[in-house]
Amino acid sequence: MTLLEAVDISKSFGGIQALRACCVRVEEGEIVGLIGPNGSGKTSLFNVMTGYEKPDTGSVRLRDKPITGSSPRTVFGLGVGRTFQLTRIFPRLTVLENVHVAAQRPGFAAGLGRWSAAKERARVTELLDFVGLTRLQDMPAGTLSYGQKKLLEITSVLIAEPTVILLDEPAGGVNPTTITYLAGRIRELNGRGVTFLVVEHNMEFVMGLCNRVSVMHRGSTIADGPPAEIRRNPAVLDAYLGD
Ligand SMILES: Nc1ncnc2c1ncn2[C@@H]1O[C@H](COP(=O)(O)OP(=O)(O)OP(=O)(O)O)[C@@H](O)[C@H]1O
Ligand SMILES: [Mg+2]
Structure with missing residues (x-):
């Protein structure tokens, strides 16, 4: 289809x-x-x-x-999720905070408040693990390598499922x-x-x-x-x- x-x-x-x-x-x-x-x-x-x-x-x-x-x-x-040619992340927020901010974007379950705070935390943890960014989760996103920034941007898209x-x-x-x-x-x-x-x-x-x-x-x-x-x-x- x-x-x-x-x-x-x-x-x-x-x-x-x-x-x-x-x-x-x-x-x-x-x-x-x-x-x-x-x-x-x-x-x-x-x-x-x-x-x-x-x-x-x-x-x-x-x-x-x-x-x-x-x-x-x-x-x-x-x-329909997308990433941008020039990565769109918040450089001064941590990796973890970036994904939580992305979860607030209106339009899907979490962003419409249909997810509990606990569910959102669990999903963010799971996704950061999935893209291998867990050990960097408290780093400001601006300090990541270019490839890691791309992975973070994809994570911020994935949170919307x-x-x-x-x-x-x-x-x-x-x-x-x-x-x-x-x-x-x-x-x-x-x-x-x-x-x-x-x-x-x-x-x-x-x-x-x-x-x-x-x-x-x-x-x-x-x-x-x-x-x-x-x-x-x-x-x-x-x-x-x-x-
Ligand atoms: N907002 C815009 N205003 C004016 N011209 C634009 C705009 N967006 C794209 N263009 C022009 O449209 C054409 C196609 O650009 P586009 O960015 O879509 O190409 P692309 O295939 O993504 O290229 P690249 O591989 O370099 O990213 C180019 O000539 C570009 O300069
Ligand atoms: Mg292009």
């Missing part, structure tokens, strides 16, 4: 057309990669799919219901050990039923992790298929070499 879908999305910023009839589809249970050269529109598409930008034309559908133009809060409340998570360059600037660890965590979550759409320039990471890859070029999707097929698609190579 199609969980999340962007259909024929176009979006211009002034004279720049960031998205041109762009289509991306994520089936329930998949890990889909979204690749493409710099400026091809990947982040713009994420922004449209999560309510941060309104498309000029086209529609975004969640479980076949239109959510086009909905606010980020509404989209988030429907179980989203059904689908959009990751914008989770491995960018992260050391190889943490990248491997991160891929393992994503696989584990996927095994528990979480669906992923992942933007990433690290090809080894994308090709090893995703069961399907969509390729963007100049605002449009130019290819879509299993990693092995995408690797030998000449149009994909041209898109990268041409830019």
Whole structure:
């Protein structure tokens, strides 16, 4: 079943057309990669799919219901989590405090006050353990390594228990050990039923992790298929070499 879908999305910023009839589809249970050269529109598409930008034309559908133009809060409340290319954490708060702040975000059970304080504490503890940040939980988040900040941001998304998570360059600037660890965590979550759409320039990471890859070029999707097929698609190579 199609969980999340962007259909024929176009979006211009002034004279720049960031998205041109762009289509991306994520089936329930998949890990889909979204690749493409710099400026091809990947982040713009994420922004449209999560309510941060309104498309000029086209529609975004969640479980076949239109959510086009909905606010980020509404989209988030429907179980769509996302991270940002530039990590959004509170550097002066501790790791633990960051996740508790994230739990207050309106739109899901904890943020609507449906979780008791004890339940929230238990979930935060469990999640920090899951991402391996327990021993750093009392450190100011600003002192973490880049990769650890990315893990913390993902934790702050996971606390809402989203059904689908959009990751914008989770491995960018992260050391190889943490990248491997991160891929393992994503696989584990996927095994528990979480669906992923992942933007990433690290090809080894994308090709090893995703069961399907969509390729963007100049605002449009130019290819879509299993990693092995995408690797030998000449149009994909041209898109990268041409830019
Ligand atoms: N808010 C904005 N205002 C003006 N132009 C924008 C805005 N957001 C994106 N763009 C432009 O839209 C195009 C697509 O940018 P986008 O950030 O979506 O690409 P990307 O594929 O995420 O690139 P990268 O791999 O470098 O992150 C670029 O030309 C960019 O400059
Ligand atoms: Mg981007």
